Amino acid sequence: MQFSLESQLEESLQIFSASDGETIEVGQWRPISPERYILICPCGLGDVRTYIKTLPESLFERGDSHFIFYNPRGHGKARGRFAFDLASGDFLNWRQAHLPKELPFYGLGHSGGCIYLANIAKALGTFERLFFFAPILNTCEFVRFVYRSQKPWIFTNFVGLPLERESKLNEFFASDHWCDSESWVKNGCRDYLNQFEGISNPQFSLLGRALTDIVVAPAFQLEDLLVFIRDYVEIYQPNEDEWFPIDYTKELAQRNHIPIHQIATASDHFFRGVWPQIWKQTLGSL
Numbered sequence: 001m002q003f004s005l006e007s008q009l010e011e012s013l014q015i016f017s018a019s020d021g022e023t024i025e026v027g028q029w030r031p032i033s034p035e036r037y038i039l040i041c042p043c044g045l046g047d048v049r050t051y052i053k054t055l056p057e058s059l060f061e062r063g064d065s066h067f068i069f070y071n072p073r074g075h076g077k078a079r080g081r082f083a084f085d086l087a088s089g090d091f092l093n094w095r096q097a098h099l100p101k102e103l104p105f106y107g108l109g110h111s112g113g114c115i116y117l118a119n120i121a122k123a124l125g126t127f128e129r130l131f132f133f134a135p136i137l138n139t140c141e142f143v144r145f146v147y148r149s150q151k152p153w154i155f156t157n158f159v160g161l162p163l164e165r166e167s168k169l170n171e172f173f174a175s176d177h178w179c180d181s182e183s184w185v186k187n188g189c190r191d192y193l194n195q196f197e198g199i200s201n202p203q204f205s206l207l208g209r210a211l212t213d214i215v216v217a218p219a220f221q222l223e224d225l226l227v228f229i230r231d232y233v234e235i236y237q238p239n240e241d242e243w244f245p246i247d248y249t250k251e252l253a254q255r256n257h258i259p260i261h262q263i264a265t266a267s268d269h270f271f272r273g274v275w276p277q278i279w280k281q282t283l284g285s286l
Contacts, residue, residue, distance in 0.1 A: 022080030025071035034066035044112025047076040054275035088119035160201030238266035
């Protein structure tokens with residue numbers, strides 16, 4: 001992509017107020033006569049700018065797609081504490097105010113971003129296709145997986161926990177006494193984890209509260225939403241994924257009759273170096 005176009009896309013990102021005074025960040029590329037909306041959602045706590053940098057210019061030269069780049073609260077430069085249900089509700093409010101034209105929606109989500117993209121699609125009911133890349137289908141399973149794989153630093157780095165406190169958190173997550181809502185409340189997990197100090201990621205400054213909302217008891221789990229969107233979703237997987245079990249995803253995809261594709265050149269959860277190929281393989285075919 002030429003630098004001038006990349007700059008235009010990044011500069012299109014604007015801050016909008018949510019209903020409670022927090023903010024979201026949304027950018028747009030609007031051709032004269034678009035045929036569709038394409039909504040791009042980043043990974044959980046990521047920044048949509050990361051994906052903008054990899055978009056091929058050819059997608060914009062066609063002039064048939066109105067692109068929407070969405071950073072929920074707590075992502076990019078948007079202010080506020082991230083929660084999956086708020087991320088989808090905020091976008092629906094923004095859409096009502098800023099997208100008066102009725103066009104079919106297409107969506108691309110990565111990792112945790114697939115969760116709020118799925119909820120948006122379920123609420124709107126106007127999506128033609130969804131492309132999910134390495135989706136986190138169950139947030140509890142994500143935490144269990146990294147600890148079973150003996151790679152707890154994936155999670156502790158994610159929440160910004162200092163190394164000297166890591167052993168205590170490892171000890172906590174080594175058992176399954178935390179991984180359902182009833183046990184979480186019964187064992188006082190929220191209050192216990194809220195005592196952890198020195199966390200560098202502001203989203204997890206109160207660790208127990210954040211994990212209650214995002215991991216243990218979110219408004220929904222993506223695997224529960226598949227039944228509503230399975231007719232128009234496709235899943236793309238890397239060869240290896242340290243963040244979520246590939247077999248878990250394959251089993252759920254098979255159960256819901258969802259096409260699943262493996263990208264041979266993708267060697268990690270973040271599809272490093274292969275996003276240009278991804279865009280051509282998915283959006284380039286529209």
